[in-house]
Amino acid sequence: MIMNVYADNAATTKMRDSAVKAYAETAQMIYGNPSSLHSAGQEAKSLLEECRASIASLLGAQPKEILFTSGGSEADNQAILSAARLGKLRGKTKIVSTAIEHHAVLHTLKKLQKEGFEVVLLPVGTDGIVKVKDLEEALDENVCLVSVMLANNEIGTIQPVEEIGKLCREKKVLFHTDAVQAVGHMEVNVGKIGCDYLALSAHKFGGPKGIGVLYARQGSPVYSLIEGGAQERGKRAGTEDLPAIRAMTVAMQEAVGSLPETMKKVTALRDKLIAGLEKIPHGALNGDRVKRLAGNVSFCFEGIEGESLLLLLDDKGISASSGSACTSGSLDPSHVLLAIGRVHDVAHGSLRLTINENNTEEEIDYLIGEVPKVVQYLRDMSPVWRDLQEGKRQYIL
């Protein structure tokens, strides 16, 4: 029997009922423009500021440090470009980041590199975690920004951001963290992390798509990417998407409010799923087993290719994701899998299952039952698997 299992929550999540309700209510009732002088506008303005204050308090920030953006990518772009611009003015043109960042960070850094910035991407170990010692060695007086993600989107590994934040404060270097995968799934407090910038996205925790936040510590530079109005204190022009902002706020309150229970529940499901999939021979978990997001399960299976795996899982009602080249439209598999030392041959056979509190024990059992069958089916038609079995090729995993 086919069961529908949505296990791609790192890509996006189903909107929470409370968020849908808040969205619809706000769209219908509070439709004034927050920039308008009249009562309808001022009512919207007051709701906007209420949301800002709520989100600030959930992150341990001040309301004026919260900037609404179109999502995580924009927030990452704005943080990095702002810090770089100030750096350039001060003659500091080196940026230190990691090899496993999201493309919103990596591509922005590549752009800056073309403009003359020196970009250092720190490696990670096979555990998918950056070493603070490596960062310490890379930091010199020419560095204007350090950008290290809180938790990785592909393999779920949690980075030592508190230590990095401490180091950056000592060296007086701006620190940005991409917390898109973390917010709503683990404790995130800007004071504890000690970051100057933090990016988050609503649709990763049951909020709507197209809305996110840039936290920018008071005093850290923020330059506008979009001109044309005085919204967001002149840092981001464009009429605020109040229904989305309100829905994001409600979703975040709910996600953060229920964190201890959901983390416990989801971690247990994750560990059960990992244990089940580890029974597949010549496969391996990607990334550290403990320092990982509660809902992330990432594996590589030798002898098969990820896209065909996803298509067959989809036929069984399972929504999953892969870091194979064929799923990305490029010829190289995921930079994250390569960074943790998976060779191309193996990285092509990756599977990412990301679960959250909506997933049930029955769904996990279904995944544990179906994934091995599909892997075996594809291995049975794979010439690579035949070579491995006949000893003509050496097993890597």
Place this chain on the structure above:
Amino acid sequence: MSLYSEKVMDHFRHPRNVGVIEDPDGVGEVGNAKCGDIMKMYIKVENGILTDVKFETFGCGSAIASSSMATEMIKGKPIKEALLLTNKAVTEALDGLPAHKLHCSVLAEEAVQAAVRDYYVKHNIPYDEKDFPALDHGHDEHGDES
């Protein structure tokens, strides 16, 4: 999923002629694991006719579907006809492939030619390299090979 045509999905879900021929007259293997797709084609030849064709593929949905379609298009045909199979014909028979997947059909064309050339070599049958246009350039579109 609407990434692929129904034809592609049909051949992917129900691949024709998948497997091995235990004592093949020719075997062709193209692609490499680093690039994420390998196709292996086995052929049986009698009186110049491909009496049996089987394939094994490590690769994405379109690679599996292209191999399946290619075997179906050449099985029972004279060798000379099989050598005329182009990636374009495979793609058309599959009702098209997304642009970034066209190399999968190229691989199918190469696999057929590689298997036939192997048959000629193994059976000391003289042949002309020009009969294997797909094998000239190897697997360039995948960039560097290791």
